[in-house]
Amino acid sequence: MSISTALPEQAPLGRRIKRFMSDYPLVPLLILLVLLVLVLQMLSPGIVNQRWIANTIKFAIPLALLAGCQTMTMLTGGIDLSVGTAATMAAFIVATQGVMYDAPTAMMIALIPAVIIGFANGIGVGVFRVHPLIMTLGTSLIGIGCLQVYQRTVIASGAKVPEFLIWLGTGVTGGFPNALLLFVPVAALLLFIQKRTGFGRLLYAIGDNERATRLAGVKYWQVILALYMLSSILAGIMGLLYIGLIKAPSLSLAEPLVLPSVAAAVIGGTSIFGGRGSYTGTIVGALILTVLTTLLTILQMPEGARRMLFGAIVLLVTAAYLRIIEDR
């Protein structure tokens, strides 16, 4: 990035910029986001308008919600790969139960599996000390299996996505997507939890040094249980929003977003080993990935080349970003 090109004789300035960027890790991310939007505007002039911005935000929000789950779990050094399943289950169940019940009841029913998955994850990781990667992978397998069985029982009744969710997922009011009504409070809550509550500080503490935290008298399993349940419920809510956006329930609705959600959190500066990161960075990371996807789509490359570029850019950005914020 710009600092690495600084000439030797300008070293003090270069170091000052670097110091500034490592103090405010959000700045380089925002610069990258603006750069991407500028490139997009250059490649296809006139594309960046109010409607495009609303659309981008609309598609970035589900990703940012899932990446929120990853950010929270990564703070403790964990990861939650079952978010895709929790979200898909919520989405599929709300669409099929929407036929029989009114919207609020269907939504409550749809969140039950997410709660169960989160509880199982929390017990496995917190009490039995199973590696989070394995535990969430296992519960995700079980969840998908249950959903397949469930699908057979409702195959005849058809599906109906509640009007409210469609309004929330796709609607735009005065240039602002309605999904912001859900996202802004959720994001504010997550940030509040991370920065201002004892629970949030415990997350950072566990990620930083789990042993020390336990020796200090923290009930490790309680924190982990609460964390994974929170993550899973958040994923369930994302599923409800996402079905409103996509409108077609399927058994692999949110799965393609799982790996990008990890990427978004990592690009946003959350360390996968725990102890460092913040949700603000993750939100910008999700925006960057969404703009990047648009950019690669309008380049009209074959699908294969697009995926290769996506992978390469994610790796490049992460490596560059780690250099910036770590070399003090």
Next chain:
Amino acid sequence: MMRLLRQQGWVVGLLALFVVLLITAKLIQPSYGAGDFGSLVRAVLPYAFAVAAQTVVVIAGGIDLSVAAMMALTSVTAAALMAGASEEFALLVVPFVLLMGFALGALNGALIVFSRVPDIVVTLATLFMLQGAALLVLNAPGGGSAEWLRNLIVGTVPIPVLPDAVTPWFPKALLLLVVLLCAVWIPLKRSRLGLSIYAIGSNQLAAFRSGVPVARTKILAYAFGGLFGAMGGLSLTMSTGIGAPIPGPYLMASVAAVVLGGVVLGGGKGGLLGPIIAVFVLRLARTILTLLAIDPNVTAIVEGTILVAVVMFGAFIAMRSRAR
């Protein structure tokens, strides 16, 4: 003997579980015999190589999320090269694809070492790249496979000293699997490099201070993972006769079998035998559920439950032994 049992307790337990499952299969379906065992081995083949790839990397303290994409890329490359080509040409294709897997694996390792980005993120990125490359090679399932390559895994191996009744229980696919895995794994494990791989997985800092070339070892561990991945890709082409650019369910299965096989995520412990038996157990469990005429969708639930239960059990034992 007792020492061996203690050291290999987990593997012996898995083997016993496998035998119990085999007997169960026989009880449920009296006609379950050598032919079914042969098809089980053929079905296991790509999984086994994926598991081997994951095992090497996990022992070195890493994790490879790109293993399924690596198999897809090597499989389509082999299928595209062999389509319409002569039988002899395939003799060149096989080493080329294996070399490609080795090189791409080494690239994975080099990216991890030089970018200083965590393994899980780098291999996540290479997952997208390899998947994209596979789509560029073939954008729909297609290609072909040489006849002799396909015949490698069909049929059984006649063993002269044993009676005819035993012969059908030795499918060629099993022989191929054992020979290939042993040919790579045994020399690797006995070499200085193998020791270094265990060392960096166990404690990277201690290994570095004892003079182990950490960067080189890590790159080579990923390269061997890539080599096993390429074998898995070739076995896919062998068994289907074509190459498909969309990765199969091998990533999840490989991680599951590695953990079931007693290799600790985080590195430094375990061997290759455990995970390979574990993958047989998982596949056989699936066959039994099919024999029981259980809804195939329930199979996924059972598999997930087995995975979670066994891992919890293992973690519980580890906790007990720590407490003592």
